Amino acid sequence: MKKTIKYLKRSGLLVLFPVMIITACGQSNADKQKDTPTDNEQADSGFVHIFDGKTLDGWEGDSAYWRVEDGMLIGERKASDKPLERNTFIIWKGGEPADFELTLMYKISPEGNSGINYRSDPVASIPNALKGYQADIDGKNKYTGQNYEERKRTTLAYRGQAVEVPDDEQGESKNNAWTTVIVKDTLGDLDKLKSSIKEADWNECRIVAKGNRLQHYVNGILMSDVVDNDTKNRKMSGSIGVQIHVGPPMQVAFKDIKLKTL
Template sequence: MRKPNKFSFHKIRVFGLSAVFILLSCGSCQNSTSKSKSPEVSPSQSPNEGFVSIFDGQTLEGWEGDPVYWSVVDGTIVGEITSETLLKTNTFIIWKGGEPADFELKVDYKISGAGNSGFNYRSDRVEEVPFALKGYQADIDGQNRYTGQNYEERKRTTLAYRGQKTRITSQESGDVKGFVERNAWKGLNLESELGDRDTLGALIKKDDWNTLHVVIKGNVLQHFVNGTLMSEVTDDDPKNRKMSGLMGFQVHVGPPMKVQFKNVLMKKL
């Protein structure tokens, strides 16, 4: 390669320094401008974009449930069983705003150590039992044995354990009860593992506030807790699946317990 002479080298150096000075000056102008206004957040980065509150934080307006078990305390929906109010059947507080099909729901919850609860969606009423629902449930319990799994209340039972991505198929014949074994649907087909069940469980706080987020679209049902996907179901069972229905929170039969819900947000998809 030919070496540049002194003149050409000098020109390059001068022009180069001039260019650097111009770039630095422009950069300084841009920095001073950017400091003068707040950073912009795109709609896709806004975590609650499009969500609306469905609990006013003060009353149970828009909800129905047995007042023996459900109340509002300190801005939270409280479901509580005492030694004097033990349940014979599971009971729910049911949202009266419709029967959503595709939607997302976010809610902060806190549950006592002996507690057993959940969020039901695309569910039907159990006509012979007041305030009872049957349908998909994002499970919640105080010991985090089941939290995050997909359990179908009064129907096909377990559709995905925590840490599972599953595909659900129909029974060939007979009724639903005949296709359940060891509290799980026989048509539960494991597609992949989302993670170790215990490792995922360790991300869920005990006797403290956690955030449940469900994403329900078509026949794909996703349950997140604290931002981590805990279970995913693709329901390819046209005989038994539901594509819309009621929503509600549960208090489960068992020992005295308490569960609290706040910041209940929903977005229709």
């Protein structure tokens, strides 16, 4: 009885009737459980699910490589499949957001190479292809978290870099990186950043695109930070999509894909 009274005082409740004790105990048990946000809670937070976990409705890609299974969006190239000639995407058709936050969970096989494209454009001459900013993902965590611009300026920021891309028409891609990028700061010890990314397990990726600033987080840790002042080449809105990269057989899985416009 003393424990109950102490708990109720801490909760700011007055013990007037026995039913209030039962209610408080019920709240205590619920607090111990891991809650799943309701649709209303998601709406209140501003995030909406853009993948329903059941179908590919609202997404467009090659069904030979993309499927839905157990609530996951899975991209896979099997050993028995014909090797890919180029990277292939499944693209969200629900809009071309400008300023937003995108969060999702991903898991990738050890030999896998993938990415999350945003503010991107379809490639007119190639089906299921995008060009634009990409939050890189790979199974060996060599590139995960960096900002790589697919089919455009290539690497804008390696993992652990805060950079500025100047408004300089002399820039070019050399050794798979944009030459005029200015590194303004570092985001932490590179070994520690890498060790915070789980191999062959679920990780959370969060992309924040606001104005000309692009931030990539993995498991809550900022991995790259780009301020893009390159008015000729930057993109301020565009498509979202996820990728299967050319190379060895691989699998990547995504779930809980949520978008909030800013």
